[in-house]
Amino acid sequence: MMVDIQLSTPLIFCTIIPLFFLILSKLLKRIQESSTQSSPRPNPFPKSYPIIGSFFSLLKNNERFSQWTSEIVKSTPNLTFTLNLGFGRSNVVTANPANVEHVLKTNFHNYVKGGYFTTTMRDFLGDGIFNVDGEKWKFQRQVSIHEFNTKSLRKFVETVVDSEVSGRLIPILKDAAANKKVLDFQDILQRFGFDNICKIAFGYDPALLSPSLPEADFTAAFENALILSTRRFRSLTPYYWKIKRALNIGSEKQLKILIRRVRDSAREIIKEKKRNTDSIGSMDLLSRFMSSGHVDEDLAIDIVISMILAGRDTTSVALTWFFWLLSKNPDAENEILKEIEKTSEDDSALGYDEVKGMVYTHASLCESMRLYPPVPVDAKAAESDDFLPDGTVVKKGVRVVYHPYAMGRVEKVWGRDWAEFRPERWLEREEGDQGKWRFVNKDSYTYPVFQAGPRICLGKEMSFLQMKKIVAAVLRRYRVVPALEGGKEPVMRMSLTARMQDGFPVRIEHRN
Template structure:
């Protein structure tokens, strides 16, 4: 109301200030003034080598990815911790610090308001973007569902059906063709999108039909996650905030993508309500039963997709890329499959999947080197000192870096860059590592609730594909992975592969 009166006042005055230019100038001036005050309090023009490289992106001359540059800095650090002054960001690869952040002083390191603002337009008040009671409530509801034996069994049945009726037939359709090159990353993203939608919402988008274009929802979701991640990489939050106020550039694209997401998320909720509770064994139905808040339900939908789609697709893509470059590991997995699964068996059982120890070790080792979530940030509520002696000032962004942690000699030994599943085995049995040195699924109070479901899904895909096909990377000199900006690790250019049918397997 007050702003309307102010606008009316200017419109009533016959002065140059009544033009739209003044409103445009006013819109720019306030953020710029705030940015100037912010600059006085933060060292945004620090001239140290690290900050200069960060601002100018000169690190890209020597490193393929930002995460590789951070890894280099952390490897050189005596404490395995660094501070990027211009970002106000303390980054660590020290397991003791990770335990301190995620467990010992969990109360002091929430997601925080800055993080919530960065992802707020996309994630709203979903579980990955909130703290306190709202987070506890959503986690409790999800935990009740995911902890059910019936739900876990149903989830496996969903995965098995998607693999048998869509993924395997699709791969057979291109196997051995002269131009049978397939983007495996795209296939896995479609597969996991279908699967999470069926499991979480009881609805089937049918994305794995390659004859159809990927859904508007999935395309908009990809763009929105990419642009939201770029906000977090900006030297100052005021850069994207000004662009958002003016509705220009990347912020305009983000707004348009989120608009499409909102339309389609509402349709998911509408369809779920139409079906009522005739098929209520899905996560969304539990939330629909307790609230009519459309905005809140929309946030739940987006959070479920982020959790179950991108992370699984990223992990599977990296895993098959590593197998294509390490035939000895692939051979050992096949040997294990031959020992555990009968030759004429159509599909592995859940019990068989759980006892594939070497496969479990290979997938874990793959995520050690290429975690789906490369880093995660919190914000300190109060001054604190990390176990390695690093002082953390109130309001500082504190980031633990799973990608870098997988490349620390102090954690994994001198062979840290080797793809070595054996490091996870003891007398042939899989042995999990300390979650604070391997925080791929987070750790402590926020540990991923869907960890076991994700592992079963990945192992199921690996078994079905490796039993039937040979996958070869179709890119000469493809020795290093380059990543797209995003909330999860996405290979730039996808993963083009040639698919060939194995002669030892009978067929689909």
């Protein structure tokens, strides 16, 4: 009898629990439809019920969480509201710069990644820099910071990026233009980012941007593992994915297999590094960690995965939205082309100093990331009770979600034309000197696209240099023309980063 019970228990969980949540979701959907029909005035705030909180509103907006919460937070007088997640959980969502500064700087030590985030992402990110706090985070940051000095950045632009642009990116675009191929430009930019981060951080060239656009088990597993890991955040009950993981069923079983593949591939990179310590690039970021004496193989694997996540996704996502916005704003594209021609006659003369001086292009990238920040929302958990500057109460354990996507759409910050792509909002004319443009920065708490405070992104300048180099090389030669079916606009997909759902199909056309 005991054996029968043990064997049947997983089957009970597999059958009853999904059925329970399916029935509950359908019931709540009917309640929602009923309440919507009876309410003549639209209300952006989700209705909250005992125990389940705003479950049905979350269910309805699960695939567009960033856009939905942006609409709510912008409608509040202090750009802050509390979202009842149900089952005793809640988030404070804010687009208030004073609150963001409080969380990311003033009271930094009270706001951490927290157990919810680290538990959700631990299987994938382990103890990598994006999933830890305290001394573990501080150690990885201190080692990493040496890779972002001026000498390293100059080398990055004038060797790694140059070779990837001239040797791989441009030939692929040339072939697409000649043969009138439709490319998934998001995929192309991700491959570019993956090659670059592997070269600069690990001294390893995966050659994903080779002409054949090879399929790599590592990158496919990495992508799918990231998707399934972030899906855990969208689970509307606190234990559903944990039960599936414990029973090793469904998406959690698949995730376990994918993570094993990713970690095995990362382990091979580390082994190759150990075998080839005297090769070019032996003083790359991975080598610094391995020579520190404080990194075992498991932590080295976590570091490799975190660095790939940072270098592959954020820059490629930013450029994907940039090229789409530029296709809709030919005046801005023409201004960038003028700047490129004034800066250099060809790409070989476009070195570190020249790229840094591309002010209008820099402003255009900032404007694109204002509307589509690579990381649309981020969160920190309170370690003790607190008050935000606007008076919002934050209880211990509550997560404060700061919202770069919403913050780029606040009218009182950006003006009535906030929905327009206008790089000039970041610029002003200098007196004399033929009225050259001068970049006017926003403080990092009004524009937290690269985070702010002690955790501000170390790779910020490297990202801008890489993006400007790509923009100059591509636009000098080609027009990037969207080929979305029926002229549709792209949709932002829910993930850690603001990727386009279904990619970004484009046609590449030669300039005169």
